[in-house]
Amino acid sequence: MVAPLRPLSRDEVAARLTDSLFAPGSHFPDTAEVHDWLAGLSRRTWMKTRRAGLDELTGWVREPDTGFLRHHTGRFFSVEAVSVERDDAVVASWRQPIINQPEIGILGILVKEIDGVLHCLVQAKQEPGNPGGGLQLSPTVQATRSNYTGVHKGRSIPYLRYFREPAGHRVLVDIRQSEQGAWFYRKRNRNMVVEVDEPVPLADGFCWLTLRQLAELLTVPDLVNMDTRTVLACLPGGGRYWTNSVASRSGDDFRAALARSADPSAPSVHTTDEVLSWITEARTRTDLRVHRTPLRGLPGWREKDGVISHHSDRFFSVVGVHVEAEGREVGAWSQPMIEPVGTGVIAFVVKEIGGVLHVLTHARTEPGYADVVELAPTVQCTPENYELLPDAARPRFLDEVLRSTRVRFDTVLSEEGGRFLTAQNRYLIVETDTDVAVDDPHYRWLTLSQYDELLRHSFYVNIQARSLLLCLRSLAVV
Amino acid sequence: MVAPLRPLSRDEVAARLTDSLFAPGSHFPDTAEVHDWLAGLSRRTWMKTRRAGLDELTGWVREPDTGFLRHHTGRFFSVEAVSVERDDAVVASWRQPIINQPEIGILGILVKEIDGVLHCLVQAKQEPGNPGGGLQLSPTVQATRSNYTGVHKGRSIPYLRYFREPAGHRVLVDIRQSEQGAWFYRKRNRNMVVEVDEPVPLADGFCWLTLRQLAELLTVPDLVNMDTRTVLACLPGGGRYWTNSVASRSGDDFRAALARSADPSAPSVHTTDEVLSWITEARTRTDLRVHRTPLRGLPGWREKDGVISHHSDRFFSVVGVHVEAEGREVGAWSQPMIEPVGTGVIAFVVKEIGGVLHVLTHARTEPGYADVVELAPTVQCTPENYELLPDAARPRFLDEVLRSTRVRFDTVLSEEGGRFLTAQNRYLIVETDTDVAVDDPHYRWLTLSQYDELLRHSFYVNIQARSLLLCLRSLAVV
Numbered sequence: 001m002v003a004p005l006r007p008l009s010r011d012e013v014a015a016r017l018t019d020s021l022f023a024p025g026s027h028f029p030d031t032a033e034v035h036d037w038l039a040g041l042s043r044r045t046w047m048k049t050r051r052a053g054l055d056e057l058t059g060w061v062r063e064p065d066t067g068f069l070r071h072h073t074g075r076f077f078s079v080e081a082v083s084v085e086r087d088d089a090v091v092a093s094w095r096q097p098i099i100n101q102p103e104i105g106i107l108g109i110l111v112k113e114i115d116g117v118l119h120c121l122v123q124a125k126q127e128p129g130n131p132g133g134g135l136q137l138s139p140t141v142q143a144t145r146s147n148y149t150g151v152h153k154g155r156s157i158p159y160l161r162y163f164r165e166p167a168g169h170r171v172l173v174d175i176r177q178s179e180q181g182a183w184f185y186r187k188r189n190r191n192m193v194v195e196v197d198e199p200v201p202l203a204d205g206f207c208w209l210t211l212r213q214l215a216e217l218l219t220v221p222d223l224v225n226m227d228t229r230t231v232l233a234c235l236p237g238g239g240r241y242w243t244n245s246v247a248s249r250s251g252d253d254f255r256a257a258l259a260r261s262a263d264p265s266a267p268s269v270h271t272t273d274e275v276l277s278w279i280t281e282a283r284t285r286t287d288l289r290v291h292r293t294p295l296r297g298l299p300g301w302r303e304k305d306g307v308i309s310h311h312s313d314r315f316f317s318v319v320g321v322h323v324e325a326e327g328r329e330v331g332a333w334s335q336p337m338i339e340p341v342g343t344g345v346i347a348f349v350v351k352e353i354g355g356v357l358h359v360l361t362h363a364r365t366e367p368g369y370a371d372v373v374e375l376a377p378t379v380q381c382t383p384e385n386y387e388l389l390p391d392a393a394r395p396r397f398l399d400e401v402l403r404s405t406r407v408r409f410d411t412v413l414s415e416e417g418g419r420f421l422t423a424q425n426r427y428l429i430v431e432t433d434t435d436v437a438v439d440d441p442h443y444r445w446l447t448l449s450q451y452d453e454l455l456r457h458s459f460y461v462n463i464q465a466r467s468l469l470l471c472l473r474s475l476a477v478v
Numbered sequence: 479m480v481a482p483l484r485p486l487s488r489d490e491v492a493a494r495l496t497d498s499l500f501a502p503g504s505h506f507p508d509t510a511e512v513h514d515w516l517a518g519l520s521r522r523t524w525m526k527t528r529r530a531g532l533d534e535l536t537g538w539v540r541e542p543d544t545g546f547l548r549h550h551t552g553r554f555f556s557v558e559a560v561s562v563e564r565d566d567a568v569v570a571s572w573r574q575p576i577i578n579q580p581e582i583g584i585l586g587i588l589v590k591e592i593d594g595v596l597h598c599l600v601q602a603k604q605e606p607g608n609p610g611g612g613l614q615l616s617p618t619v620q621a622t623r624s625n626y627t628g629v630h631k632g633r634s635i636p637y638l639r640y641f642r643e644p645a646g647h648r649v650l651v652d653i654r655q656s657e658q659g660a661w662f663y664r665k666r667n668r669n670m671v672v673e674v675d676e677p678v679p680l681a682d683g684f685c686w687l688t689l690r691q692l693a694e695l696l697t698v699p700d701l702v703n704m705d706t707r708t709v710l711a712c713l714p715g716g717g718r719y720w721t722n723s724v725a726s727r728s729g730d731d732f733r734a735a736l737a738r739s740a741d742p743s744a745p746s747v748h749t750t751d752e753v754l755s756w757i758t759e760a761r762t763r764t765d766l767r768v769h770r771t772p773l774r775g776l777p778g779w780r781e782k783d784g785v786i787s788h789h790s791d792r793f794f795s796v797v798g799v800h801v802e803a804e805g806r807e808v809g810a811w812s813q814p815m816i817e818p819v820g821t822g823v824i825a826f827v828v829k830e831i832g833g834v835l836h837v838l839t840h841a842r843t844e845p846g847y848a849d850v851v852e853l854a855p856t857v858q859c860t861p862e863n864y865e866l867l868p869d870a871a872r873p874r875f876l877d878e879v880l881r882s883t884r885v886r887f888d889t890v891l892s893e894e895g896g897r898f899l900t901a902q903n904r905y906l907i908v909e910t911d912t913d914v915a916v917d918d919p920h921y922r923w924l925t926l927s928q929y930d931e932l933l934r935h936s937f938y939v940n941i942q943a944r945s946l947l948l949c950l951r952s953l954a955v956v
Contacts, residue, residue, distance in 0.1 A: 010750075277653075280652045439645060
């Protein structure tokens, strides 16, 4: 019987995580070894994804009335459609397919002290939608409720028990967060980080990495997967110790301003209560009406050759795939996926104000959000989609981002490969001198410390902003 | 042009509110004068409420298919019905009528420094459901969106502009909170407190009171109305200054423990992150399915003589009223109301642990909650309703509360008189020595400071617990 871990104060947790952000790893002391390890795994791992018509997917059925596409067991997810009305938007109404996945899954990362430093247990995993079919670094556990309450009760999912029965261990993160509200109808996953203080056998395909190593790997295209990014983003990522540690490293003014941004006592443009009031106003003002509507014959969309696409061939399509894989619970399956058109641009515009780095934050509405509005990156769009729309719809700050000469981060990362086929976004962090009106209804300047506080709660910070926050924090060491 | 008020830190706001909690009022230096003022108003105010059948209500229509009862304009609210399924509950499924009021209204209290102390502007207001038709102390503004976006644009609602256009003033509270999830389907109101620093003309029926005076008036039955209680509960009600101020007053061990409970640095049984994880687990685990179902012919309910009642004559009825009033925008109207059967018991069981007062908090599910579970009082029920239910359904701690000899607060207060007819609850705070398992899935010990933090966000603390928190804080001075 191992003694239960004593709960720590948030400051204590933050300090230990900060140490991990500065520590080379024990498992792979040189991060280059991670790439060798991945290359070795790639040679032994095998997944083949082949396109198939939506009506050829084994195990998937169309509902007679609506044309909704669901698994014959009623589990996993379904492809449905919604009509969306927003009085205040340039495009005030539209219809679209959307994925309905009401179950709350677990995205869990196990952490453990190795040589006195916290390491994260990540899994090199293939998903059918990963660009090039490559391995990506996933959380320790990605499990839907169907996975772990089904016939196997999740016995086949390694490490799941730490997240299902965390008593005696130390829960560092445990919060439901939303995912893409443009493609998912109110999907939430439970983001968890659990620290253990007992021997953990290392399964094949898993490795222990420090936050420093993960920060470095974030600059590699399509490597750290979306689920890993959202879970890591929910870790305490600031506090006085973080600020002092980052500030004491060599660096330029940018890093000094970044360090101060994570200090809760540093001056901010808005108080946190003002930020919360701004969110309340946006959520109260925005009149978003989302209703289910039949997928079959959806106006504006066509179904042809087993693919559902927009008449303009923009936005995204719903496609089917057959998957064959080695080393998975199930060796072959079929499923629908969302395939976006084009590569998105997801950017934080940041600025030093009073010596403190601030992020220009957008109050964004998406049809699938549980609570109308979430805080999004300054820019989040697929530029090609706007070529057909009125000029007034062109995203603010997009041109500034694309023309910026002060780029601090620029890496293409991909979204969840279990639902999205080759969904890639260019994640950018650019500095600006732009001013924004202090009472602009749609934008506010926030500090890292304010994000740190908001991320303790559900549905404030959207998944794209969570990824970028992780990238921004990584600039403290990379 | 008055200079805009500088935003204050939360600590600064909390300190000024603490001073108000210790200050006799300037407007009515002796709180007894409030009663004289109310008595004078009562003689000049007039409201007559008369029962009427649901099918006799002018302006209200039944939807042909469902029997839902709605206003012919589509505004205000409607009476609908839901089927509820909860796998984990003793009563695993039922059907019930429910009020659907999707608009987010404003509950706003204006505050202003008078003689250096913050005073709250409250209105003495009659509502058809108030017990005995009496005046109650309401917020400065209670306005539905229909009120303020309708033909009059709210011009006739005094003081509304401070809440609609708060720029230049100081927003102390601005957060959407839920209301009774047993009677309302996902109703949320925007709880606001706005401080002004300009001359405010005093309209008839309004007066300025300090938090001290409101604390005293909370011990008067049916006087401080539900909307005032929820708004005041959302004010910062703790911090080091509060603790020191309360501790320095004469008092017993209870008050000393209460003082420490509001100190964020005082030891608590659980860390706030543990509390948040417990909420996440409850919201993930609870499988609540709520679907609209026809009100007409609702199984388990009967409609007779224009009243919808449960077959057992317990729980509540849906009734109609005709109202005639002087001094309202509209002089006469009809409306449906919910009339509960019996007086409820709403109680905090509190305990000094390590010198710090803790509140035993229940993770409660109600069909109308936006997010499955909210934090509720230790006990929240109408005891008579349980006489017909299995013993296993009897609320935990109810008997302990009813038999307690260590009662710190005991006042009957009423719920929203605009929707509920004579809905009264006995609000109790009782001390205990009871132990509760540290990992009980349904209960946790929380400090006042932890509540203070949670109340900055939506949908954590239910409306009954918000009322009781206000009562608990009032024990610092009453």
